[in-house]
Amino acid sequence: MLTLWGRPNSGCTQRVLWSLEEAKVPYNLILASGIMGPEGHISTGAKPYGVVDTPEYLAMNPNGVVPTIKEGDFTLWESLAVVSYVALNHAPDLYGNDLSRFTRAVQWGAWSNQHFDPSMYVFVFHLVRLAEEQRDPVLVEEARKTFIKKLRILETELAKSDYLLGDTFSIADILVAPSVHRWFLFDLERPAMPVLEAWHARLAERPAFQKHIAPRELHLG
Numbered sequence: 001m002l003t004l005w006g007r008p009n010s011g012c013t014q015r016v017l018w019s020l021e022e023a024k025v026p027y028n029l030i031l032a033s034g035i036m037g038p039e040g041h042i043s044t045g046a047k048p049y050g051v052v053d054t055p056e057y058l059a060m061n062p063n064g065v066v067p068t069i070k071e072g073d074f075t076l077w078e079s080l081a082v083v084s085y086v087a088l089n090h091a092p093d094l095y096g097n098d099l100s101r102f103t104r105a106v107q108w109g110a111w112s113n114q115h116f117d118p119s120m121y122v123f124v125f126h127l128v129r130l131a132e133e134q135r136d137p138v139l140v141e142e143a144r145k146t147f148i149k150k151l152r153i154l155e156t157e158l159a160k161s162d163y164l165l166g167d168t169f170s171i172a173d174i175l176v177a178p179s180v181h182r183w184f185l186f187d188l189e190r191p192a193m194p195v196l197e198a199w200h201a202r203l204a205e206r207p208a209f210q211k212h213i214a215p216r217e218l219h220l221g
Contacts, residue, residue, distance in 0.1 A: 005032040005057065006067035007049060009218045011120065012079035013067045014178045019083045019171060021208035023091035032057065032066050040221075041129035080109040080175065087171045094171045101165055108164050109175035115150045116179040119143035123186055128220055144188050151183070155193045162202060169206070177203050182219045 002020070004027050006013030020027050032051035039046035051057055052064045061068040061077040068077040069085075076082050084106060087094040095102040122143035126135040154176070157164065164172035180200055183190070203209050212218075 002027040002069055002071040003030060004028070004067060004069050005030045005051065005061075007031055007033045007036055008212070009036065009221065010066055011117075011124075011178045011182065014212050014218070015079045015174055016067045016069065016082045016086070017212040018174050018178075018208050019086040019091075019094070021211060022094060022174070022206075023086050025086060025090050027069075032068075034064060036129070041125075041131075043129070043131045043134055080106065080113060083109065083171050083174060094169075094174075096165070096168065096170065101170065104165055105170050105172035105175065108172040112176045112179060116147070116176070119147040119150075120179045120182060123147075123182065123188075124219075127186055140188075144190075147183065148190065151180070151190075151193060151196060154180070154199075155196045158195045158199045162199070169203075173199075173203060177209070178213055181213050185216060185219050 002025055004013070004016060004020070006016065006029065008014070008017070008029075010033070017029070030051065031049045033049040034052045035042050035048055037046045037048045042048055052061075052066065057068070058064055060070065060075045063077065065077075067079055067082060068075065069082050070076075076085055084102075087102070087105075095105050120143075122139050126137070126140050161167055163169050164176065177200065180196065181204075184197075184200065204214060
């Protein structure tokens with residue numbers, strides 16, 4: 001049994017949960033966070049789930065963040081690494097059992113981490129999680145413009161095929177899609193991107209997406 005430390009409303013944890021469901025890997029989820037709890041962000045007075053600041057957790061993940069997994073004696077953190085591990089060890093069909101496809105999937109995961117996550121963090125915190133008096137609309141507008149530029153890259157890429165690695169679903173889609181889904185949920189001005197919207201609709205048909213990505217409360221609560 002694989003153990004996952006994380007929280008369902010963390011985009012990084014969502015990637016891992018989605019990959020585990022697609023790979024049909026049994027897992028135990030332990031709620032953990034230093035900044036969030038069942039009542040929201042600590043800036044609003046909510047209590048965090050905790051765990052991440054304990055010596056036991058820090059011995060596994062010295063960063064004190066989520067997600068972290070442990071399977072047998074093997075421990076791993078960072079969602080890109082974890083999703084890659086799940087595919088390599090449990091579901092090679094999630095990268096076509098081909099090294100070149102796998103590295104291209106990792107490429108998209110690294111791209112998402114570098115180009116999507118900074119803007120998405122601004123949206124999540126300044127539109128949803130921070131106390132009202134701590135939110136900055138100027139930062140949100142700057143992030144909106146930056147995010148749209150990156151979305152146009154996806155729009156162009158997905159015009160070539162149904163999924164990021166071609167005609168079949170892969171971990172590349174898992175690594176990128178949660179941030180795109182959140183973007184569609186936020187009440188922000190955005191241009192029409194029909195190709196991106198069609199890709200998102202295809203992914204939304206997958207049961208694992210419906211379970212771990214689709215619910216609005218996982219993103220806006």
